[in-house]
Amino acid sequence: MEPLMAEPVVQLEQITFAWPGRATLLDIDSFTLQAGERVFLKGPSGSGKTTLLGLLGGVQLPASGRIRLLGTDLAGMSSSARDRFRADHTGYIFQMFNLLPYLSVVENIILPCHFSSLRQQRASERHGNVQAAALHLLAHLGLDQPALRNQPVTELSIGQQQRVAAARALIGSPELIIADEPTSALDADTREVFLQLLFSECQALGSSLLFVSHDAALESLFDRSLSLRELNRAVVSSEVI
Numbered sequence: 001m002e003p004l005m006a007e008p009v010v011q012l013e014q015i016t017f018a019w020p021g022r023a024t025l026l027d028i029d030s031f032t033l034q035a036g037e038r039v040f041l042k043g044p045s046g047s048g049k050t051t052l053l054g055l056l057g058g059v060q061l062p063a064s065g066r067i068r069l070l071g072t073d074l075a076g077m078s079s080s081a082r083d084r085f086r087a088d089h090t091g092y093i094f095q096m097f098n099l100l101p102y103l104s105v106v107e108n109i110i111l112p113c114h115f116s117s118l119r120q121q122r123a124s125e126r127h128g129n130v131q132a133a134a135l136h137l138l139a140h141l142g143l144d145q146p147a148l149r150n151q152p153v154t155e156l157s158i159g160q161q162q163r164v165a166a167a168r169a170l171i172g173s174p175e176l177i178i179a180d181e182p183t184s185a186l187d188a189d190t191r192e193v194f195l196q197l198l199f200s201e202c203q204a205l206g207s208s209l210l211f212v213s214h215d216a217a218l219e220s221l222f223d224r225s226l227s228l229r230e231l232n233r234a235v236v237s238s239e240v241i
């Protein structure tokens with residue numbers, strides 16, 4: 001018997017998208033992200049990379065076409081169901097990290113488990129409870145000094161904040177990790193170290209990674225690289241070369 005192929009994590013078919021009052025920004029025939037794949041997405045500033053990431057998580061809906069996350073059509077859901085689905089199955093690492101300044105390191109990391117009982121359950125099954133899961137991730141990401149755990153995140157270095165942001169995205173093993181320019185504030189050596197840590201955690205958890213960056217030096221480290229310019233049939237006037 002043929003082995004069963006795992007469901008693609010993301011499947012995008014013939015989507016178009018325009019911000020209100022603006023020309024079509026995205027017109028994409030097809031894009032698939034397979035389970036466990038690590039894909040690098042590049043494109044000039046203003047070409048629509050962040051907008052595409054928003055579509056993949058169901059933050060915005062396309063004007064036409066279909067986006068399926070883990071086989072589920074996002075357009076067929078109510079907006080609250082989409083929010084829950086996104087919280088359960090996707091982890092985000094943002095360029096500015098978006099950590100909550102009034103929460104400690106561990107509190108920031110376990111935040112997604114407050115919005116997703118599935119991620120809370122997965123983290124607890126693996127590690128006993130969500131705090132232990134957060135400490136496990138901190139150790140794997142090279143941040144296991146006990147003094148750091150309860151420190152306000154505002155007192156961390158940029159590299160430390162970035163790892164906390166990665167741990168927050170990874171907790172509870174979401175199937176898809178979306179990273180939007182998460183290394184732009186780091187120097188070249190630190191970037192590659194961070195990326196290797198992120199790769200090994202994604203592999204350990206079985207998560208796919210879609211990583212947006214301008215940094216061509218990182219491209220060869222990924223399974224596959226995509227250029228939004230080549231993927232997108234729309235003519236984008238807001239691109240900055």
Ligand SMILES: Nc1ncnc2c1ncn2[C@@H]1O[C@H](COP(=O)(O)OP(=O)(O)OP(=O)(O)O)[C@@H](O)[C@H]1O
Binds near residue numbers: 020025044046047052
């Ligand atoms: N919330 C929004 N409302 C209206 N227009 C938006 C919104 N977000 C982005 N845009 C517009 O969509 C276009 C693409 O922006 P987007 O942030 O997706 O590009 P990007 O490729 O991620 O750029 P960068 O590399 O600079 O982050 C820009 O013209 C931008 O002004």
